[in-house]
Amino acid sequence: MKKFKFLIILVALSVVLAGCGNAEGVYSDKGQVFRKVIPQDISSLDTALATDTVSFDIYNQVYEGLYTLDENDKAKPGVAKAMPKESNGGKTLTIDLRKDAKWSNGDPVTAHDFEFAWKRVVNPDTASEYAYIMYDLKNAEEINMGKKDVDELGVKAVDDHTLKVELTKPIPYMNEMLAFATFMPQNEKAVKKAGQQYGTTADKTVFNGPFKVKDWKVEDKIQLVKNDDYWDKKAVNLDRVNYKVLKDQQAGASLYDTGSIDDTTITADQVDKYADNPGLKKRLLASTFYIKLNRDNVPEFKNKDLRLAISQAINKEGYVNSVKNNGSEATDGFTSKLTAKTPDGKDFTESIDSPLTYNPKAAKQHLEKAKKDLGIKELTFTMNTEDTPDAKISAEYIKAQVESNLPGVTLKIKQLPFKQRVNQEHSETFEASLSGWGPDYPDPLTFLNIMTTGNPSNNTGWGNKEFDKLVKDANGKLLKKPEERNAAMKEAEELLLAEAPVAPIYQKGEAHLTNPQVKGLVYHQIGGDTTLKHVKIDKSIDPKTGKKKEK
Template sequence: MNQKVGYTALSVLLTTSLFATACSNKSEETKTVAVSKPTKQVVNVTQTAEISTLDSTLATDSVSISAMNNVFEGLYRVDKNNRPEPALAKSYTLGPDKKTYTFKLQDAKWSNGDPITAADFVYAWKRAVNPETGAEYAYLLYDVKNAKKINEKQLSVDELGVKAIDDHTLQVELENPVPYFIDLVSSTTFYPLNQKFVEGQGKKYGLEANATLYNGPFIIKKWNHEQNLQLVKNPNYWDKDKVKLQEVNINVVKDTSTAVNLYTAKQIDRVDLTGELVSTYKNDATLKTYLNGRTNFLRLNEKNKVLANPNARKAISLSIDKKGIADVILNNGSVPADYLVPKELAFGPDGKDFRKTTSTYGHLDIKKAKDYWEKAKKELGVTNVTLEMLNYDDDSSKRVAENLKEQLEKNLSGLTINIKQQPNAQKLKLESAMDYDISLSSWGADYPDPMTYLDMFVTNGAFNQTGYSNPKYDDLINHAKTDLLYNLPKRWEVLKEAEKTLLNDAVVVPLYQKGTSYLQRPYLKGFYVYGPNTYKYAYIEK
């Protein structure tokens, strides 16, 4: 079959591959598949969930952000080393106060031919902090002058510290010097928006391919919800000469075995592996593994009477064998995490990894877990407890949830866990509404600083979603975001104390730092993943 997979053909293959999984010969699967190089610049891949939205102001999930990273662009984008590289910003100057940035913009166009101007950034950023928009990521802009007060309805949106000096000059005023601000502006919430188009689409904006306007390396040609997505090269992209791929076909495949069968059948060019499949392909020359800057954890909803009890939360935290989940259930390079801020993400003023200079918390201790649990039940006046665990509906998440259920029910007498599997978009809605007891969640860094994980859990934080409120914790985070930006060594120590406070309170239960094991065709070059997938520099080697 030709390397370019037709959607109808692929749909048939997705159905038949379920049967092939049961009938496949393992000894044959372990062989490296010989695949001739395709003749076109076309890549076929899979993802485990549907995009929730392409509205860059409202999107929060990793699946949507990965898509937006390829069809939109901000002032900067993240390179393969997780460092910012210029995108729509040709350059910037920083004023002597270290708080005023002036960006010079590229000559660039939207996919409809309209010029991209500084006013597009002003509109997008004001829209994000406008409380009527309801953007959960609005707090990412709180470093911009007056953003927080605007979002809290204390000031008019017109008082935001951002303005268009002219079409190609954007000026930004900050509340305080922010050492990671250039990293921050690569985040999707900082992308520009074409006001006329967005307001013309109304509530439809970002929910269909033709209800979205693009400015990145690719545009979306087809979007069949819960099935597939087709990206094609954007002819109006300012840096189009560096984009070699003509087409990227992305199919939603939630079952790992099905995705592997597609790879074995030469229908896709890259596949992620977990569990036994990693061992099956351990001798394959194309097998690669890397550690992500993403932590997976349990959120514990304190609106639930049981989980509002600190002893109950501590019991759950101490009763889970995380090593077994990482090494056996996943077996994909993931590592057990007794921490929230991941390894190899953030480096302090001394140049050392945050993770190597601080402690870990919530280690497995079944005896202590049982003691906490019995104390909690006594305080609550109950002998039996039933809790629901909200979860994604992909194959890997299912297996992790089933293992957690088994461990928690075994170690904590009288506890029953019911698992509730939901598609990505619906899970996010339930989590945002705090309509859950326990939720299997994950978080990837928006910028390389511990704050991207820690400021989620301040009182009433948009992504707190646990009901946690601790004035001491709020105070630590506030100092780290304001006055301590002038004293970076002290700020680093305060961030360590914040993580310690959060995890000792068992607000969340870290499980593992995500790793990825994958097979990839040798002819697919220049494709990289650090957080979102990036196809801009990918190409087929002929």
Template sequence: MQKSKIKKLCAITLALALGATTLVGCGGKDSGKGAKQEMVHNLGAEVETVDPTLNKAIDGSIVIANAFEGLYKTYDSDKAEPGIAKSCDISSDGLTYTFHLRDDAKWSDGQQVTAKDFAYSWKRALDPKTAANYAYQLYYIKGGEAYNTGKGSADALGIKVVDDLTLEVKLEKPTTYFLELTAFATYMPLREDVISAHPNDWTTDPSTYVTDGAFKLQEYNMKDSYVFVKNDNYYDKDKVKLNKLTFKMIVDETSAYASLKNGELTSIDIVPVAEIESGKQSGLVQISPNLGTYFYCLNVGNKTEQLKPEVKKALDNKNVRKALNLAIDREKIVKEVAKGGQEPAYSFVPKGIEIDGKDFADKKYWDETKFDVEGAKKLLADAGYPNGEGLPTFQLKYNTAEGNKLIAEAVQQMWAQIGVKVNLQNEEWKVFQKSRENGSYEIARHGWSADYVDPISFLDMWMTGGGNNDAKFANPKYDELIKKAQLETDVKTRAQHMREAEDILMEEMPIVPIYYYTFVKGIDPKVKDMRVSPLGQVYFVKAYMAE
């Protein structure tokens, strides 16, 4: 990493743990010069926001990743490399980072990208009035948590604009993956003059959605599409081959796949389960690694008035939650329902993160190949619900998608075998996100892909009051262990703190892991150099259409 050598965890990359990240259709000699350089990618959902500070979903982050660039970037691999910052000096104690910005980095409207733009963006994310779900990702910055929780001030933050091209950042403690964090959406720079003048609609107008990355917004069509074109003010524009990049928001999987087959779309994020096998054979479907976990979230923290008393009583019982976990036939789900090469989960942190010389997911909390009906029935009996008697009928919510529906129906049948009744309800993605966030659910479908290659990316979200803690889980010992892991610099000790935290999570069971994700995407064979990262991003920065 040029001047700076980051110790320990920064050396952990997915190239070691998962194999190389996916670069769809390596270019070779075909530069695509004779082809029309336009791509249309379907996100499979209506995007709630493309504000880097407020976004909390992968669909929005894919748009952001191609429109913005942080101090460091992860276009070519999931290890940070210089982006808007040409270099970074790190103090010997690992607490002070001095970023030196490129003098040729410009916004899409031609203005210079400055250190002030990063400072404004980070302070905006930490401002409690902003209510950013991902504010906790900036708690590594000195004073970040205190400011965000109302115990400190913006002036006390470890963020200093030395001059237009120099940003000094002081951390609470050494953080070996901090450069990777600066490539994350919440760390993207933003223009204060634009947002202050258009606080509520700056992301939907091409004249105000100013970006510093490879593409700039040309047109926004509500509930339909974002149309981007090449950003001629991008410092690395000569490497950008696409002239136009459109992000569609077609929710119906079958319609999207039909559009891919007839050439209206060049790639899609979600493939209908029934089309996966034939699509693989025809070359339209590609499966790649995804460092993530598909799971169900149980509402364990809401007040009585927010849930029916009988539902709250049941979900508050740890044995009920553990029974629901044991009664899922994960092998059947991945082989007969999901069919995308997924692996049955036996923990929350998925396979693929190597720490201290071994995969962190080396501990199996249950036999992922075993459908333990009798064990689940015993747990229900111990909870006072023999054969499910006395249990209320639970409501299981999922966001509208055929794959989610099929899995929910399978789980409904499995839970019926132990006497647990479930009604299914689907909601549109934007509504569903709010339901989970507000606690307006009993059991809900969930999924999480790593934001960076470290177990803490899965574990810190369940801290009490966390912005992404949709289960409303609260456990003081768990919080203490995560904070220790965040402060610890010794790899072995840090790994032990995280292991003990996951032990608590899997013992208390506010979530029910089902499988470890893969990415199943539909991609036109003419698409080249579109990188699908195991962290969930899809990068079009170097992509092009072959002839």
């Protein structure tokens, strides 16, 4: 069986490697090129429409906002010349833009490009899933709800190189938020010329970052080249960045072994094999994964005892150890570690008391009460997950736990391409879905906000007025009272966990094989995953040993 599996991988590799011998091939290492395997494709090149981490990661390379994030996830000037000048008690920001920033079509990047982009995001006609992230801008929520005209948004290009931003209140993490993808600029001329096709192909999109997209073949590859119109191009070392979409992580490791790629994640059963490899790196990401329970399509999920039963029936430590083995950690909470600190400098998650620990006995008790209250003896529901081998193993573990610890409950698995899984969540055409969330800015609200009533990323049909009020207070009247604000967010998280509209499973870890020749790669915990601007391939390093080559 193992020989047969190995043969399949070899055949697959021969297919993907075919025709890649030339300098422009996705696996070519000619010149300065970084080659990376990604587990799924991007959804769009339109920054107003994307909601997924893979898209946000690539946006970090091909677009640049007013600010970018440094290696400590703190904001530093990008298109902006300096940090904002604050007035009106911190509610008005005046931002000066550099005059040498350009788009890849040669147009200057101006303050008008930011005003246009932000108005487009909140315009209800755009149907941006991420519009709510701009609700701290004056009138943004009312505009997005169709109650005010888009021209009333609190952003104005005073002139080509001065942007004035009006907030509803001072936001302590606003500069980091302005580095996020949804706040990146858009070239009005290019957007209007392409119309509905904007962002669907490389040639119908323009870029203002260190790189630009040269080629995007859906579900296959994304190739970037250095952007010669970028204002800071002298700091960019790479000629090209090649992303290969590959759902089978085992094939990714095989490509790494043959020197065809520089970075890939690997599966649990591969980690031990590469234990002594200098390229093996493990990292914990600030991303929580959980099961969304859609009460609108499974009315039984309206029963709190049933939701608690599902959450408590899954051995999460067993899951991360046997299924993941990549640095992932079990979690009973919603907000992830590494997202934000409390006023006394501790990780926010350390203070959270969750009832959703693995407890098969309590799970059975909750199930029996739920069956009695609902008048049922059995329940069957379907859980969506991705169409990758890794996702299948993951879902089968969860299925086995639920069915063995909850008598009478049957969990069916439905595997879908990543985009379809996300689309079914947004359209709420699913029963349960193994989903995840990572922070967009360094504050617990980046998690808590998505579970407020009616938020586009909630997708569970759950809502709670007390929870909504706590989140609203934390984002409003308590902003200048850090202790009280932290207490409100702690209360909100614990209320959410007690209600269990989602079943937390794990905080994501990644085991990477990264070529030791890759220098200057910066990872982020918020926003897009990486910054490649300063990456350089040091070919004097032996990739097999991680040491300087002998002369």
